[in-house]
Amino acid sequence: MVAIIPARGGSKGVPRKNLRRVGGMPLVERAVRSALAVPDIDLVVVSTDDDEIAAVSRAAGARVVRRPAALSGDTASSESAILHALEDLEAAGERVDVVAFLQATSPFIPTDALAAAVREVGDGRADSVFAAHETYGFLWGRSGTSSDAAVALNHDAAHRPRRQDREPHYLETGAFYVFRAEGFRAAEHRFFGRIRIAEVPEWTAIEIDDEQQLRIARALAALHETPERIPVKAVVTDFDGVHTDDTASVDADGVERVRVSREDGMGVSLLRRAGIPMLILSTEVNPVVRARAEKLRVPVMHGIDDKESALRGWAADAGIPLAEIAYLGNDVNDLPALRIVGWPIAVANAHPLVLAAARVVLRRRGGHGAVRELIERVLPG
Incomplete structure (x- = not known):
């Protein structure tokens, strides 16, 4: 049983769409993770023509099939990419019985419904199963x-019964399709034989084709995907606007003072006792940053213009995968670091671009216990 995720590099409506982030994670990675969460799926494959998509997919746990240019243009069908992937797999000695075709542009793929669909096809109860949600909408x-008149499609406009008196229709979401490989090769289409519906929640039905839908998806992720536990092996934070409230006072001698939270200090102490590494990574060159880091007994790198490179180097030296690091930021200079870690985190009052990039948005503001909140969600129990 193989999951295949077509993800080409080109996209006109949303440039580099398959790499855009929802819930702090690239869309293609979200699809890979959804497939990997289904126990009956033996192999997850991403079909792509793009080096960066290939790298992200491999890091997430997928095998990559490189798609030829002839199948990578705007007019290439998903079916052609799946057929090519099947040929590539079988040339490598894989025998594919069932295909789960996932679309990365559907960021919310319900794994329970996908797992049930895979079992249904695998057990021979259906040849093709697709995701859809129940709707009672009147379609026109x-x-x-020349009159361009409105025409009722799924109802009699002169007779509109109550919702409870009507049978529902089902709207295809595009999130996933599961089918027998042999039947797909014969039909060259995802619908054939005994076709059944995998019912999914309506809120998961969004497909990203423009920037507005991307914004909606990010809002939905914040609403529905807020884990209490943040399972990481290291915590890295910015300083100003994270440990502080992003304000400073300057006395007559030009000495700058900032306001920090004592409960953040206690949280850092608990993290240190648990043996979880922490780093403060700051753009500012200010004695107050080093003084606070020394007080907390936490390593600090300050005066850092390129936070991404600095974070990559620190993680490599510490032997900690970037996927297992939480980075807590608040402003646009944190974006490069946020984009490379597995757990990009934002304080409650962060810049809108940081909020959009975050996998988790904390309840507390910078300088008001945000660091403590993150640490409490990192520590087990």
């Missing part, structure tokens, strides 16, 4: 004539 079309 246009006549296509």
